Amino acid sequence: MSMPVRAVAHRTVVFNGAGAGMGLTSLVALVEDGDVVAEKLMAGRGASEHFAPAIRDLLVQNGWTTAPDRVIAVIGPGSFTGLRSSLSLAAGLAAGWNCPALGVTLGAAIRATLARPDAVCVSIARRGRVFIDPPQGSVMARQIVDLEAAGWTCVTGDAVTEKLDWPCPVLPCETPSVAGILQAAEHAVPGPLIPLYVDPPEAKPPAAGLRSAPL
Numbered sequence: 001m002s003m004p005v006r007a008v009a010h011r012t013v014v015f016n017g018a019g020a021g022m023g024l025t026s027l028v029a030l031v032e033d034g035d036v037v038a039e040k041l042m043a044g045r046g047a048s049e050h051f052a053p054a055i056r057d058l059l060v061q062n063g064w065t066t067a068p069d070r071v072i073a074v075i076g077p078g079s080f081t082g083l084r085s086s087l088s089l090a091a092g093l094a095a096g097w098n099c100p101a102l103g104v105t106l107g108a109a110i111r112a113t114l115a116r117p118d119a120v121c122v123s124i125a126r127r128g129r130v131f132i133d134p135p136q137g138s139v140m141a142r143q144i145v146d147l148e149a150a151g152w153t154c155v156t157g158d159a160v161t162e163k164l165d166w167p168c169p170v171l172p173c174e175t176p177s178v179a180g181i182l183q184a185a186e187h188a189v190p191g192p193l194i195p196l197y198v199d200p201p202e203a204k205p206p207a208a209g210l211r212s213a214p215l
Helices: 051-061 080-097 106-114 178-184
Strands: 011-016 026-032 035-042 070-076 101-105 119-124 129-133 140-143 154-156
Touching (some): 026 051, 035 051, 080 101
Parallel strands (some): 070 101, 119 154
Antiparallel strands (some): 129 140
């Protein structure tokens, strides 16, 4: 079934589950006619278990008893569990509400927040690494000690404090604003909310193969 796309989105539900650190980098929010009606900020680490109750409470407290016009979610890069939790919830709600779902990258949302389309976004990853989300090109992961930033115009994101000798200006912005997420989604096409995972899955099938299904 195709999802209806309204010419004007009056009500929007917003998710960001990309945050991986202890800062308040994850959120759920309600937006009406461009204004943030309600917003719940959460620490990135451990946020996955709080998305469902947070959005439930916001909807009840603000009397949103009918379907919104769209759902927008940050698709990554970022926390594996945070993205899996927030995106599955966002997709499920959009399907239940029969409204469009749109995804934006973390870097695009932060660049829109700062109004700096030239900024390179670096965000916290595991094992001493950072995710690098450039204005053009693919998102990648690098060890912070091996990170080369030559040619960058400026850098931002929640991992900028992991390096002290940036060769370019540092723009403080740990997480995108709701307005930045909305702006980044202006040219997004409705569709499946597919997480932007940089690392391959760590779970691997047994070397001897999977057992046959029981008869």
